Amino acid sequence: DIQMTQSPSSLSASVGDRVTITCRASQGISNSLAWYQQKPGKAPKLLLYAASRLESGVPSRFSGSGSGTDYTLTISSLQPEDFATYYCQQYYSTPFFGPGTKVDIK
Amino acid sequence: EVQLVESGGGLVQPGGSLRLSCAASGFTFSSYSMNWVRQAPGKGLEWVSYISSSSSTIYYADSVKGRFTISRDNAKNSLYLQMNSLRAEDTAVYYCARDLGELELPLLGYWGQGTLVTVSS
Numbered sequence: 160d161i162q163m164t165q166s167p168s169s170l171s172a173s174v175g176d177r178v179t180i181t182c183r184a185s186q187g188i189s190n191s192l193a194w195y196q197q198k199p200g201k202a203p204k205l206l207l208y209a210a211s212r213l214e215s216g217v218p219s220r221f222s223g224s225g226s227g228t229d230y231t232l233t234i235s236s237l238q239p240e241d242f243a244t245y246y247c248q249q250y251y252s253t254p255f256f257g258p259g260t261k262v263d264i265k
Numbered sequence: 266e267v268q269l270v271e272s273g274g275g276l277v278q279p280g281g282s283l284r285l286s287c288a289a290s291g292f293t294f295s296s297y298s299m300n301w302v303r304q305a306p307g308k309g310l311e312w313v314s315y316i317s318s319s320s321s322t323i324y325y326a327d328s329v330k331g332r333f334t335i336s337r338d339n340a341k342n343s344l345y346l347q348m349n350s351l352r353a354e355d356t357a358v359y360y361c362a363r364d365l366g367e368l369e370l371p372l373l374g375y376w377g378q379g380t381l382v383t384v385s386s
Binding site (some may be wrong): 160191193195197202203204205208214246248250253254255256257258259 | 300302309310311312315324326327360365370371372373374376377378379
């Protein structure tokens with residue numbers, strides 16, 4: 160199984176901040192990496208897939224990068240609606256999610 | 266509009282069984298692979314099971330292998346999860362989720378609202 164780790168586990172930020180979340184796979188996953196956003200009491204929402212492809216309707220302030228085992232989600236200018244928990248997921252093999260990163264208000 | 270509606274959750278005793286259903290609409294159900302994902306209270310997401318569009322390929326998480334069975338009925342646009350020998354650690358909200366595109370990949374583009382399963386005596 161290919162396990163996923165994320166860092167940080169939580170962060171506090173202000174509106175307008177640039178936020179970066181890192182995800183690492185236990186072995187190479189050939190960009191088969193997705194990012195999801197989840198708000199309390201709601202189902203997760205797909206933000207990006209194939210490491211850097213923005214899902215339809217997702218604001219362009221979200222971007223993804225990386226290769227091999229290391230991947231990054233960046234929010235260029237944090238908006239009030241972006242306070243949520245973010246999960247990475249590899250779909251290269253049997254799917255695994257990262258443990259999540261909670262982004263809250265500073 | 267893609268809609269996924271889960272049902273069948275509830276309170277069950279340890280060792281008991283439960284069958285979850287997911288009713289799909291707004292797309293050609295038989296063309297897409299489907300998944301079950303769960304989330305224990307206050308915890309992160311855990312992928313549970315995958316089934317390809319034709320049911321020819323099925324995968325399970327190690328934590329449920331041998332106890333849970335995923336299936337689908339393309340004629341009824343429905344996905345199922347038969348859960349046997351339930352344990353307290355199976356307590357979670359269970360989501361059904363559809364592949365983003367007709368790629369037969371566990372890339373979860375659309376999600377239902379979830380159904381809560383509570384395993385407790």
